Amino acid sequence: MIEIGGNASANSIYEAFVLEGSSKPGPDVSHDQRMRFIRSKYELQEFLKPSLRITSGKTTSTKKPPSFLSSSLSTKFMDSFRTNSSSKKIVTVKKGTNLAIRDMMSSDPYVVLNLGKQKLQTTVVNSNLNPVWNQELMLSVPESYGPVKLQVYDYDTFSADDIMGEAELDIQPLITSAMAFGDPEMFGDMQIGKWLKSHDNPLIDDSIINIVDGKVKQEVQIKLQNVESGELELEMEWLPLDQ
Numbered sequence: 001m002i003e004i005g006g007n008a009s010a011n012s013i014y015e016a017f018v019l020e021g022s023s024k025p026g027p028d029v030s031h032d033q034r035m036r037f038i039r040s041k042y043e044l045q046e047f048l049k050p051s052l053r054i055t056s057g058k059t060t061s062t063k064k065p066p067s068f069l070s071s072s073l074s075t076k077f078m079d080s081f082r083t084n085s086s087s088k089k090i091v092t093v094k095k096g097t098n099l100a101i102r103d104m105m106s107s108d109p110y111v112v113l114n115l116g117k118q119k120l121q122t123t124v125v126n127s128n129l130n131p132v133w134n135q136e137l138m139l140s141v142p143e144s145y146g147p148v149k150l151q152v153y154d155y156d157t158f159s160a161d162d163i164m165g166e167a168e169l170d171i172q173p174l175i176t177s178a179m180a181f182g183d184p185e186m187f188g189d190m191q192i193g194k195w196l197k198s199h200d201n202p203l204i205d206d207s208i209i210n211i212v213d214g215k216v217k218q219e220v221q222i223k224l225q226n227v228e229s230g231e232l233e234l235e236m237e238w239l240p241l242d243q
Helices: 006-014 031-043 075-083 172-181
Strands: 087-097 109-115 118-121 132-141 148-154 162-169 190-195 207-212 215-223 231-240
Touching: 087 109, 087 172, 109 132, 118 132, 162 215, 162 231, 172 190, 172 207, 172 215, 172 231, 190 215
Parallel strands: none
Antiparallel strands: 087 132, 087 231, 109 118, 109 148, 148 162, 190 207, 207 215, 215 231
């Protein structure tokens, strides 16, 4: 929290409009009272300025929806997140569904992840359009980063591997949510953020970010781009550098 400007920076956003009768709990309140305030503050977003609250569902607006927080938030606050966000991220590639055919009747798919100069890939699953990997790939997130680039290929022994679709994963919502909460082991299971589905990202549904058993995790379901068919299910987990 010190690295992102301290509690004062976070509270200037999340406690901007504390409602009457919802005063901040003192040191002597019960655990249940404290947790109710935390849920109201972060999960329900009751104290945020209404225009900044994150909602899911369809929108009739042509304006691009925010990926985590509205762009009208303090520029200094958000720049601090980006500048000091060095961390590790575990991407679990769970499974694929209805992947494209690249051989006679099937494909031999594997997934490649790229972030900066890092390139990691899963194992190959032979002759399967609905492969199950459940494989963890760990990426180091540098201070300056973009999306994780994902590609699915069909493995061929005697020729170049064929592309089976691609997508980009925005990791800013996960990192921003994690850093806003500090040590997730201090909190119970709860939702702390989301990456919203929109026309310009590959999400099938809104991607929810949760604290689960003291870990920050994000479930992601995506439709592969530039291909006739195919979906992937993944889980992303954030870890600070000292873990």
